[in-house]
Amino acid sequence: MTNAVPIRIAFLHTHPIQYMAPLYQYLNRQWEGCVTAFYFADYSIRGGADRGFGRRVQWDIDLLEGYEARFVRGAEARGEPARFLSIIVPWLWRDIRSGGIAALIVHGHTPAAMLLAAAAAKMSRIPVLMRCETHLGLRRSGLKRLLRRPFIGSLYRQFDAILAIGSANRAFYLAMGIPADRIFMMPYAVDNRRFIAASRLSASERSEIRASLGVGDDRPIILYAAKLQPRKRPDDLLRAAASLNKERVPFQLVMVGSGEMEPRLCAMARQLGLTNVRFIGFINQSAMPRYYGASDVFVLPSIDEPWGLAINEAMCAGLPIVASSELGCIPDLVRDRGNGYVFQAGNIAALADALRLLIANAQLRERMGKVSRDIIARWSYSECEVGLSVALAAVGIAVTRSSATSAAAN
Numbered sequence: 001m002t003n004a005v006p007i008r009i010a011f012l013h014t015h016p017i018q019y020m021a022p023l024y025q026y027l028n029r030q031w032e033g034c035v036t037a038f039y040f041a042d043y044s045i046r047g048g049a050d051r052g053f054g055r056r057v058q059w060d061i062d063l064l065e066g067y068e069a070r071f072v073r074g075a076e077a078r079g080e081p082a083r084f085l086s087i088i089v090p091w092l093w094r095d096i097r098s099g100g101i102a103a104l105i106v107h108g109h110t111p112a113a114m115l116l117a118a119a120a121a122k123m124s125r126i127p128v129l130m131r132c133e134t135h136l137g138l139r140r141s142g143l144k145r146l147l148r149r150p151f152i153g154s155l156y157r158q159f160d161a162i163l164a165i166g167s168a169n170r171a172f173y174l175a176m177g178i179p180a181d182r183i184f185m186m187p188y189a190v191d192n193r194r195f196i197a198a199s200r201l202s203a204s205e206r207s208e209i210r211a212s213l214g215v216g217d218d219r220p221i222i223l224y225a226a227k228l229q230p231r232k233r234p235d236d237l238l239r240a241a242a243s244l245n246k247e248r249v250p251f252q253l254v255m256v257g258s259g260e261m262e263p264r265l266c267a268m269a270r271q272l273g274l275t276n277v278r279f280i281g282f283i284n285q286s287a288m289p290r291y292y293g294a295s296d297v298f299v300l301p302s303i304d305e306p307w308g309l310a311i312n313e314a315m316c317a318g319l320p321i322v323a324s325s326e327l328g329c330i331p332d333l334v335r336d337r338g339n340g341y342v343f344q345a346g347n348i349a350a351l352a353d354a355l356r357l358l359i360a361n362a363q364l365r366e367r368m369g370k371v372s373r374d375i376i377a378r379w380s381y382s383e384c385e386v387g388l389s390v391a392l393a394a395v396g397i398a399v400t401r402s403s404a405t406s407a408a409a410n
Contacts, residue, residue, distance in 0.1 A: 007102035007397065008036050008068075012117050014081055015041045016063035018285050019309055020107075022191040025066030026381040027388070032402045034102075036068040038095065040087050040113055041078035053227055053282060054259045060284040070095070072113075087111040096120040103397045105163065105388075108132040109155060118159070127160040127395035131186060133306035135168035135328045136175055153177040160395045163388065165307065167331040184391035185383075188307050188329070192380045195316035198289035209294035213278050215252045220359050222251055223295035223319070225288065225310050226302070228259030233301040233324070233345065235261070235268060240352040242272040244359070251359045253277040256291060292317035296365055297358045302327060303345045315339070315376040320368035322354045333379065339371035 009031070013020060016039055028035040047058030072089050081087050096104065096117050104121040106114045106128065118128045140148070153176035156162060162178055164170035165188035173183050201209070215221060222241075226232045234255065241253050253274070255265070258281050269277050283291060292298070298314035299322045308327040315321065315333065321340030323330060336342040341354035358365050389399055 007034050007399070008100050009034055009392070009397075009399065010036045010038060010096075010101045010104050012038045012104060012106045012114060013040070014087065014111065015039055015044045016059075016069065017044065018059045018061060018063065019190055021063040021067075022061075022194070023189070023381055023384060026191075027385060028067040030385055030401055031399045033067075034399065036070060036101070038070050038072060038092075038117070039075060040072050040081075040089065040111075042071055042075045043079050046076070053257070054262070055282060057282070060286045081111045087113045089113050089116070092117050093120040096126070097124045101126055103127045103129065103392055103395065105129045105131055109152075122158070127392075127397060129161045129163055129391060129395070130156060130159040131163035131165065133165060133169070133188070133328065135166075135172045135306065137168065137326055137328070138306065139304045149176055161391045163391055166328060168328045182394075184387050184394070186387040186391065187332070187379050187383045188309065188312070189380050189384055190309055190312040190316070192312075192316050192376060195289050195292070195313050198286075199293035199317035201290065201293040205290070206294050209290055213252060213254050213280070213294070214276075219250045219252050219276075220296035220362075220365070221294065222253045222297045222299055222355060222359070223256065223291065223314070224254070224299050225256040225283070225291065225314075226300060228255070228257050228261040228265060230261065231302060231304050232259075233303055234265055236301045236346065236348050236351060237299055238265065238268055238272060238274060238277065239348045240355060241274055241277060243348070243352045244356060245272075245274065245276065247356075249356060249359055251276065251355075254291070254295065255279045256281075256283050256288075258282040288313065289317065292319060295319060297322060297355065299351075299355070300324070300327065301343075301345065301351060312376060312379070315372035318369035318373045320358055320365050320372060322351065322358070333375055335371065335375070339368045339375060 024035050024037050044059055047056050073091050092113055097120050104126055106118055109115055121128045156176055156178055162173050162183045163186040164183050170183055224234060224237055228234055253276060266279055292314050298319040300308055300310060301324050303326045305327040308329045311321055311329050311333055321334050323334050323342060324345035325342050326345045330342055334340050334342055343350035343354055392399055
């Protein structure tokens with residue numbers, strides 16, 4: 001027998017996340033206010049050090065409105081977790097068991113507090129669903145690969161259902177021995193509506209932003225927007241740009257983001273004579289769509305990338321994509337020669353070839369950008385809601401859609 005509302009569907013995260021909070025707001029509107037999120041720390045709200053960005057980060061969109069947010073005791077003193085045992089909160093056991101929760105969704109199995117919460121829910125006969133960002137293409141040591149199926153597979157089989165963020169993620173769970181009928185698709189999506197609306201610029205707005213980036217003519221802007229860290233391979237993009245400059249291909253490269261590689265990349269750009277590259281640093285969430293809207297091509301050359309949500313954002317702005325094959329989002333979002341080009345990570349010549357084709361052909365950029373919009377329109381919070389609803393029904397939890405928002409789509 002299934003339960004009826006009012007119920008609480010709880011999500012568990014280390015901290016409020018700019019990509020997740022809008023999803024909870026959306027679900028809370030659709031499901032008559034039944035969404036709660038538990039957080040171990042509040043550093044993304046108060047502003048705290050982010051290792052990847054190499055600076056303090058405080059997001060400028062509201063990450064707490066529109067759903068119930070509960071901070072675990074001590075959240076105000078915690079920073080970004082660094083190790084498996086970096087967050088252990090024994091009182092979370094009580095919070096989960098006494099919180100009136102009908103189902104718990106945990107994001108990953110680290111830090112240890114995630115597993116503590118899952119155990120508390122299981123002891124209370126609360127269904128627990130797992131959602132994480134891994135796939136088989138991520139680079140792991142031989143020992144980790146050897147131990148992954150017996151240990152990780154055994155752990156994941158303890159969950160009542162698994163929420164796959166995409167095709168590569170689903171393939172990972174299947175390889176770990178999770179039965180197909182316990183895996184449900186809940187796509188990794190961004191706030192499509194916000195990114196689409198905010199990236200639509202008037203001709204004057206687009207010209208103004210382009211001028212601020214050093215482009216006063218019709219040269220295409222190639223945009224990179226990610227942390228400046230080795231795994232993202234921004235140096236590969238600089239080398240590809242230098243190759244294109246030697247051919248006198250006209251373009252402007254814009255590098256958005258900060259991180260440990262920033263000084264080295266700036267020095268590298270000078271050494272390569274890249275006068276057509278701009279490093280503009282960290283850009284917060286509210287302003288980022290305008291940079292997508294002012295650009296012409298988006299590039300992410302990462303290795304070992306679980307997903308790549310910047311690809312979602314760029315597609316909302318109708319940009320063609322150039323991305324490495326190691327991104328987890330590739331099977332679902334990027335069609336080689338459809339809405340962009342996929343190259344082997346680290347192959348700088350192939351990266352330069354893809355950019356050359358797009359820089360030279362405005363009609364190709366327009367056609368591929370339209371395909372990007374078509375694909376991302378079907379990879380939204382609406383699909384997340386459907387997938388999670390089906391997963392919850394499979395574990396005996398029924399959610400009722402709000403009559404006021406039943407026709408809404410992301």
